[in-house]
Amino acid sequence: MRGSRITRLFRTRPMTHETPYEADTSRRRPTVLKALVFIVLMGLVIAGLLAAATLLRSEEGPKIAIAEPEPLAVSVIPVEYLTELDIDELFTGIAEARRTSRLGFQTGGRIERIDVRVGDRVKAGQTIARLDTRGLGAQLASSQAVVEEARSAHQLALDTADRQRQLQAQGHISQQRVDEVVSQAATAMARVDAAKAQADTIRVQIDLASITAPYDGMIVSRFADEGAIAGPGQAILELVEGGALEARIGVSARVVSELVPGDIYTLEAETGPVDAPLRSVTGVVDPSQRTVAAIFDIPETTGVPAGSIVRLKMERKLEEKGFWVPLKALASANRGMWTVYAVVGEGEDESWRAQPRLVEMVYPAGERAFVRGPLEAGDRIIVDGLQRVTPGARVVPREVQRAEAASGG
Known part of the structure; x- marks a missing residue:
């Protein structure tokens, strides 16, 4: 085992x-x-x-040479400072008719006729349109019949009262009976007055079935034609008052104290200069426009059409240190500021560089603007080709370029 x-x-x-x-x-x-x-x-x-890194860091390694672009030729202007400035401020308004109305019928109905067209001149009180008044005419005829009936009843009551007085003088009737008859005559007279008032009401309706010109003027609009059904208060025609016009111009609050009602001021209209008296100044600032309305009367002889633009020129002295530049020399910047490019010389070789400078616009006027900013008197500002200029770019003023070419340098 x-x-x-x-x-x-x-x-x-x-x-x-x-x-x-x-x-x-x-x-x-x-x-x-x-x-x-x-x-x-x-x-x-x-x-x-490590060998590759050493090769890249080596000063003896291969390098790519990039040639700097040729300087850009630019036009420049020198900075010239001003301590105050006389400027013209323009305030704009519209020349308007003193009264303008849209006319219509108080009651409705079918328009029977319109007697005017656009551009027609009318006189005060002239009938210019009318409604179909056949229905009102029938009502007036009926009211006239009621008036005649009431008069007949009243006359009968008067005759009855005279007879009752005679019987009462003979002792045949009582005084009570005479008083009753006299009261019936007074009631009949009241019925006559009521019937006449009804007839007068219909006559007024017939009168209101027509349009009459409230003042002299011109028809500028027509909103309906014959056969149309006009509603109560519906505008049928527009009427502009003829004659003198008024210009309502909004001005700044600081120049209100310089305006004197009654004085003559020259307004610039589309037809040329117009001498217009100042009627009034409202003295209330419009919350939407932040201006005060000044109303000028424009004489009819000036020929200024209604609805045209008019301007008020006011001279003002601006105490502000600054300088003028063309608008094309300004480039937009942030927060409401603007940029100009100053030409600055650098180095012993006098190479020129474009350097941006921020400026603030004080007052624009047409194709130029009054500005202020960190520039010295005599500094050169580029005034053209800003779309090609970048900060620090090499530039050369054309004046310098031409001078060098002339000297053969």
């Missing part, structure tokens, strides 16, 4: 000539070789990167 067990043990684990250490070493040898190869490769990669 024991011998057989030992035999099985030796069969299960065969004998080998390698020691345990040698066996383990043989298994680890491929892994170590792979690690050594990886380390060598990483060292080569790092060495290559």
Whole structure:
């Protein structure tokens, strides 16, 4: 038993000539070789990167030379400072007719006729349109008949009262009977007055069925034609008063004290200068326009058409240090500021550079503006070609360029 067990043990684990250490070493040898190869490769990669970095940092490495562009020829003007400025302020208004009315019928109905067209001149009181009044005419005839009937009844009541007074004087009837007859006569008279009032009401309606011109003027609009049904108050014609016009011009509050009612001022109209007396100044600031209305009377002889634009010119002295520049010399900047480009000489070779300067616009006038900013008197400002100018760009004033060309430099 024991011998057989030992035999099985030796069969299960065969004998080998390698020691345990040698066996383990043989298994680890491929892994170590792979690690050594990886380390060598990483060292080569790092060495290559360091060599490339050294080459890039070397002052003796290759460089690309970029030629600076030729200076840009520009036109310039010198800065000339002023301590005060006389300016003309223009205030705009419209020459309007004193009265304008849209005319219509008080009551509705079918339009029978319109006697005027656009552009016709009318006189005050002239009938210019009328409704069909046949229905009102029939009502008036009926009211007239009622009036006649009431008058007849009243006359009968008066005659009866006279006879009753005679009988009462003879003692045939009592005073009570006479008083009753007199009261009936008074009632009949009241019926006559009521019938007459009804007839007068219809006559008024007939009168209101026509449109009459309230003043002399011109028809400028016509909104309906014959045969149309007009509603109560519907505009049929528009009338503009003829004769003198008035100009309502909004002025700033600071010049109100300089305006004197009754004085003559020269207004600039589309037809030329117009001498117009100042009628009044409202003295109230319009909240939407922030201006005060000044009303001028424009004589009819001036020929200024209604609806045309008129302007009032006021001279004002502006005490502000600044200088004039053309509008084309300004480029927009932030927060309401503007930019101008000053030409600055740098270095011994007198190379010129464009340097931006922020300025504030004080007063615009046509094609130029009065500005203030950090520039010295005599500084040169570029006045053309700003779309091609960038901060720091090389420029050369055309005056300098021409002088060098003339001298052969």
